[in-house]
Amino acid sequence: MYNFFSFFFSISSKVFCFVILLFLLHSGFAQTIFIEWYYDENAAIEITEQTRTVSIGTIYIYSNDKFRVYSTYQIVPKNENENLQIQVTSIKIGKTSVSLNPSAPTRVTNKWLYGTLSIDFLFLSTLSDFSLILSFVFLPPF
Amino acid sequence: MRCITLSTFINIDNAENFQCLIFLIVLGISSVLLASGTFYAVIDSGGTTWSQILTFTVKQNIRIDWNYDETNPVPVDTTTNDAIIGYLGFTSNKAFKVVVNPIPLAQNVQVEEIKIGNTSLVTNQVVLIVGKQLYGNLYFKFSQLPQDENSEFSILVEFTFLPF
Numbered sequence: 094m095y096n097f098f099s100f101f102f103s104i105s106s107k108v109f110c111f112v113i114l115l116f117l118l119h120s121g122f123a124q125t126i127f128i129e130w131y132y133d134e135n136a137a138i139e140i141t142e143q144t145r146t147v148s149i150g151t152i153y154i155y156s157n158d159k160f161r162v163y164s165t166y167q168i169v170p171k172n173e174n175e176n177l178q179i180q181v182t183s184i185k186i187g188k189t190s191v192s193l194n195p196s197a198p199t200r201v202t203n204k205w206l207y208g209t210l211s212i213d214f215l216f217l218s219t220l221s222d223f224s225l226i227l228s229f230v231f232l233p234p235f
Numbered sequence: 236m237r238c239i240t241l242s243t244f245i246n247i248d249n250a251e252n253f254q255c256l257i258f259l260i261v262l263g264i265s266s267v268l269l270a271s272g273t274f275y276a277v278i279d280s281g282g283t284t285w286s287q288i289l290t291f292t293v294k295q296n297i298r299i300d301w302n303y304d305e306t307n308p309v310p311v312d313t314t315t316n317d318a319i320i321g322y323l324g325f326t327s328n329k330a331f332k333v334v335v336n337p338i339p340l341a342q343n344v345q346v347e348e349i350k351i352g353n354t355s356l357v358t359n360q361v362v363l364i365v366g367k368q369l370y371g372n373l374y375f376k377f378s379q380l381p382q383d384e385n386s387e388f389s390i391l392v393e394f395t396f397l398p399f
Contacts, residue, residue, distance in 0.1 A: 125275065126274075126275070126276055126277075126283060126285075129272075129273045130272070131272065137290040137291065138289060138290065138291050139292055140291050142293075147291075149289065160278060220293050224290050224291070226287070226288050227286065227288075228285065228286040231282065231284075233280055
């Protein structure tokens with residue numbers, strides 16, 4: 094009895110899901126974002142105090158509609174006792190600069206971004222190993 | 236690599252993920268931490284966040300400061316069989332290891348011990364320097380010296396620096 098019920102539910106949920114998705118697509122609500130990015134995540138990226146820009150692979154971002162995007166980041170020192178003064182001054186995908194200001198996101202009107210992901214750094218203190226949590230926030234066009 | 240996953244995505248064939256899909260649409264904000272590869276999500280009106288952790292490591296360097304009188308041979312005290320060859324300092328941006336190898340370029344010369352400040356360096360033995368710095372007077376103790384007290388001899392000293 095239980096098996097019949099769960100079987101019925103799984104079938105109906107698939108149908109229901111499909112209907113929801115259709116509804117969303119037809120009503121134009123479902124804007125999606127697709128990101129393709131390949132790099133060797135197991136390799137630590139080597140830098141020196143003189144490093145200004147780091148390039149991290151090629152990234153391809155596209156959507157089925159225009160979108161807005163901005164970037165935020167967090168510096169996490171490897172040694173948690175250290176107070177590292179590191180700033181990211183710019184994040185670029187190819188030639189397009191991604192806004193670091195949440196109040197003024199970058200508008201992507203041709204629905205895609207493609208190119209080398211590069212990050213510009215400003216090191217204001219002595220440098221030690223760290224992690225960078227990089228985030229992209231995608232927003233609808235308005 | 237840390238994975239902070241606030242939502243799981245999305246395989247329509249699975250009944251549990253169906254509930255997840257509805258939850259995400261209602262929530263308005265979704266965030267996924269994903270490894271290298273591809274990522275696919277719905278853009279919510281409140282914004283959809285995609286995060287990545289990048290690890291950066293600083294290349295290790297070594298700086299050597301050595302002050303001694305280069306114009307004259309280093310005097311060896313024949314009563315104590317030792318000599319001080321100025322002030323030597325090693326500084327790195329990370330902890331490091333160092334190995335010393337003194338190579339006498341004359342016969343009848345043997346180095347028994349080398350010290351930098353208070354740190355003893357045994358020939359061909361790796362010494363761990365956790366504090367990123369090693370400095371002090373460069374001190375040589377000889378176990379064998381030439382018989383002729385007026386003779387001069389040379390020693391080639393090799394320092395090898397290794398990551399920690």
